[in-house]
Amino acid sequence: MLIEEMNSTQASRLIGKIDTLLLPVGTLEAHGPHCSVASDVLIPARVAQEVEKLAGDRVFVAPVVPYGHNFHLMHAPGTHNVPAAVFSDYVYNVLKGFLDWGVKFAIVLSGHGGNTDALRIAAERASNDGIKTVVLSWWGSGFPERFKGVVEDVDGHGGESETSFLWFTGDRYVDRSLIPREPNLIDFGKGKTAASYMDTYDTDLNRKVFPKAYSGNPAAASREKGARLNEIVAKGVVDAIDALRSGTVL
Numbered sequence: 001m002l003i004e005e006m007n008s009t010q011a012s013r014l015i016g017k018i019d020t021l022l023l024p025v026g027t028l029e030a031h032g033p034h035c036s037v038a039s040d041v042l043i044p045a046r047v048a049q050e051v052e053k054l055a056g057d058r059v060f061v062a063p064v065v066p067y068g069h070n071f072h073l074m075h076a077p078g079t080h081n082v083p084a085a086v087f088s089d090y091v092y093n094v095l096k097g098f099l100d101w102g103v104k105f106a107i108v109l110s111g112h113g114g115n116t117d118a119l120r121i122a123a124e125r126a127s128n129d130g131i132k133t134v135v136l137s138w139w140g141s142g143f144p145e146r147f148k149g150v151v152e153d154v155d156g157h158g159g160e161s162e163t164s165f166l167w168f169t170g171d172r173y174v175d176r177s178l179i180p181r182e183p184n185l186i187d188f189g190k191g192k193t194a195a196s197y198m199d200t201y202d203t204d205l206n207r208k209v210f211p212k213a214y215s216g217n218p219a220a221a222s223r224e225k226g227a228r229l230n231e232i233v234a235k236g237v238v239d240a241i242d243a244l245r246s247g248t249v250l
Helices: 008-014 039-058 084-101 113-129 143-147 160-169 194-198 203-209 223-246
Strands: 020-025 105-110 132-137
Touching (some): 039 160, 105 223
């Protein structure tokens, strides 16, 4: 059930009967010269809509939290930061407020790597209060393995996968005339990913690695690939919801 489409009459019938919440969370951040700075908001929000279609009245789908924690791309225009402690405390209190709705389980779906540590703390606090909470990210949580065969560039920031996903979310969110034609292919080293570098609190390094705030090969993106990625992630989130409610996700 999409909370944004629910009125008080419907709420009176559903509160206490639906015990699971999906909370999408994003941020404002530069994603190359071509993608919306709200990419990390738009993508999880679109996944959440698909989850609602698949899960129906089994889950409350909350409006997206649009602001998050950034540090690594503060040099790039369009990036916005909320301090990690403030952000984490806010998300925790958002989750805690749903105790009054009878929510016992929550999936936090993040669109942004810089949110991860703060969200884990919020999830732990919410779990201790009685809402068993799991944090997932569409670009992590095992999803990249499922993306193989759909996209080649599964790890880029504003690259093939993310540009495709955003393109599917809405044509207006990707300026195709500005898509870089030259890939920014980075050898991150064994066990390293784009997120590894972007979580490094070294502005000089991040400026060097991401001079135009993207990595990967966005020129390979397509709307069709994005539709497939959205389908994969939405089904994965529904699986996670069912596993969480059945007690198989700890």
